[in-house]
Amino acid sequence: MNHTPSIPVLTIDGPSGSGKGTVGQLLAQRLGWHFLDSGALYRALGVAANRAEVDLGDKAALARLAMTMDIHFRPRSGGDVVDVLLNGEEVGDRLRTEESGRRASILAAIPEIRLALLQKQHSFRQPPGLVADGRDMGSAVFPDAILKVYLTATPEVRAERRYKQLKDKGFDVNLRRLLDEIRERDARDAGREASPLKPANDACILDTSQLDISGVVERVYGLLRERHRPG
Structure with missing residues (x-):
């Protein structure tokens, strides 16, 4: 399914808390395209493994x-x-819990898991187009995407965003612990051998630290329109 260049793909990569998930969802709705949250695949696998009592070391x-x-x-x-x-x-x-994110980060570092989920990710590429968010969507999964965006923000800003998001959902969270977990996850994701977290060579890098979600959406939508005229 990945060998379908006529179906456009917009990839939005970046670390946790950069806003890529919300931006991706809003752009997919605006464009009328399909949406893939690749991080949710790893998080869901962690939930499925827990339910099936499969150890995270059993590749x-x-x-x-x-x-x-x-x-x-x-x-x-x-x-x-x-x-x-x-x-x-x-x-x-x-x-959306931090424990789910921790398990997902561990799973994402296992090459056998990344390979097993690759075909599933490719299957989301369906007409009229796909918005895919994650950490290696542009660099590894959809290298022929028409636009690759890499969103980033300071760890402090990202921790505050996650804190507010989880508080709004009723979770009991600690801002300092969130910041420590984000920094640890950044180091783990950037240092892993399998698809380390980094922008694709041809990605447009956008720091969202001083931007709200609507501002990021407009910036990315403008970049997309320069390369593709949505129907």
């Missing part, structure tokens, strides 16, 4: 689980939220 079992789990994204009307369906069950809130 073969995890790879089998990755290939067989069924995951879909269902946009909610008029908002920047998508429901995440894992084997038919909505698990979105369960995927």
Whole structure:
């Protein structure tokens, strides 16, 4: 499914808390394109592994689980939220915890897991187009994307965003601990051998530290229109 250059792809990569998920969802709705939150695939795999009592060190079992789990994204009307369906069950809130993010970061560093999920990621590339957010969408998964964007922000800003997001959802969180976890995850993601976190060579890098979500959406939409005229 990846060998379909006629189907345009916009990739939005970046570290946790850079705003890529919300920006990607809003752009997908605006364009009428499909949406892929690649991080949710790894988070969902962590949930599925926990339910199936599969150890995170059992690479073969995890790879089998990755290939067989069924995951879909269902946009909610008029908002920047998508429901995440894992084997038919909505698990979105369960995927947004810091523990879920920690497990996802561990899974994403395993080459066998990345390979198992690659075909599943490619399957989201369907007409009229795809907005894919993650950490290596432009550099590894969709290298022929018509526009590759890399969003970043300071760790402090990203921690504050995550703090507010989780507080609004009723989670009991600590800002200092969030900041430490973000820094640890940045180091782990950037240092891993399998698709380390870094911009694609031809990515447009955008620092969102001083921008709100609507400002980022407009900037990325403007860049896209320079390269592709959405129908």
